[in-house]
Amino acid sequence: MEIHIYMNNRKEIFFGGRRMKKIDKDHIINLFAGFLGGILCVVGTICTVVRVQQLDTGLSFELMASSLSMPQGAVCAETVAKQTIPTAISAEQPTEKTTRSDKPQGTGKSDYKEEHSITDDESTYSGEKYPVIEQHFGKAENDYDNFSVKNTTDYTIDYEELLSSDLGFQIENNNKVQVLIYHTHTTESYLINDNGYYFTDYVFRSEDPERNMIAVGDEIVKSLQKQGIGCVHATEIHDRTYTGSYDRSEQTIYQYMEQYPDIKVTLDIHRDAVGYDDERGKYKTVFNFDGRKGAQIMIMSGYDPDNAYGFGHWKENLTFALKLQQKAEEMYPGMTRPLYFGDFAYNMFVNNGSLLIEVGTESNTLSEAKYTGSLLGNVIAEVLHGQQQ
Secondary structure: OOOEEEOOOOOOEEEEOOEEEEHHHHHHHHHHHHHHHHHHHOOOOOOOEEEEEEEOOOOEEEEEOOOOOOHHHHHOOOOOOOOOOOOOOOOOEEOOOOOOOOOOOOOOOOOOOOOOOOOOHHHHHOOOOOEEEEEEEOOOOOOOOOOEEEEOOOOOOOOOHHOOOOOOOOOOOOOOHHHHHHHHOOOOOOOOOOOOOEOOOOOOEOOOOOOOOHHHHHHHHHHHHHHHOEEOOOOOOOOOOOOHHHHHHHHHHHHHHHHHOOOOOOEEEEEEOOEEEEOOOEEEEEEEEEEEEEEEEEEEEEOOOOOOOOOOOHHHHHHHHHHHHHHHHHHOOEEEEOOEEOOOOOOOOOOOOEEEEEEEEEEOOOHHHHHHHHHHHHHHHHHHHHOOO
């Protein structure tokens, strides 16, 4: 149980966690007082910890019952120090003999190769064994052209208008860093072995960069680099404590944008968790391309008609998302789950090139997710090159 109130870099006060709504200051005080009173009356003897922490982005109040179980020690949030920014990966510069084709680069054979194989010692698990169920998620309530959209808002999407519009930014033909790949939930990880089952005590989180989201981000970066897009990969871990991970990744974004002022695209790469069926099996999302199995992606784009999240450019983000969705299905049919358009912001308020993309679920294998990462990089490059003059 948590109350999370903070002031962002624009001095706006927000209430909530991942879905942060701006509210009136007096309302905050009333909510906080009411909640505290309720806790004292109902819980009584539960030890309550009140901590006031000054963050770089503003003032954060957190109220937690110390007896509650929080993931990975989340009761104690960490103060984020100024992080060391890694050297950017520059775009490969075309030569007279290596010019771009007008044909999408991903429509032929993939050049993805598994550089090394990570194995998993199953003798270390003692839990029950349950099946992994392969599932392709395709159609939603809103279909357009070759793709689907899950629209949970009251906004009617004009697909033709948005898809025919330019992006609100333009990638320049140079070797400057213009794309940031980062991970709010860096430690999210996958199965290693593709054997059709998992153990109930399998841990789907890891700080090993060869097993978690960093490995997937690396593949995206490689593909962007090969196609002439300058990019940088933020490999900081933001979720050693789950609470506040979006606040920490927001700080990381601004640090990178300060060092690389030409950044126009910021993509938060996650993995999803779809859930169980009646037989207690876990779903994994799959598609096939070039004789190889990949993990489906889900692109997420937020909605903010009343500027409640400080996210006035949400329609431009949606345009970017739709173009990626359409291009992905053109290049790699079946690659996408329905685009999720809903009332949230996450860190999409940073700029008009910010999206969240889920790559597979925890039941996909690392190899499947990395393969998808390499293809996703091709898709992103095609959309961005399409906006160049």
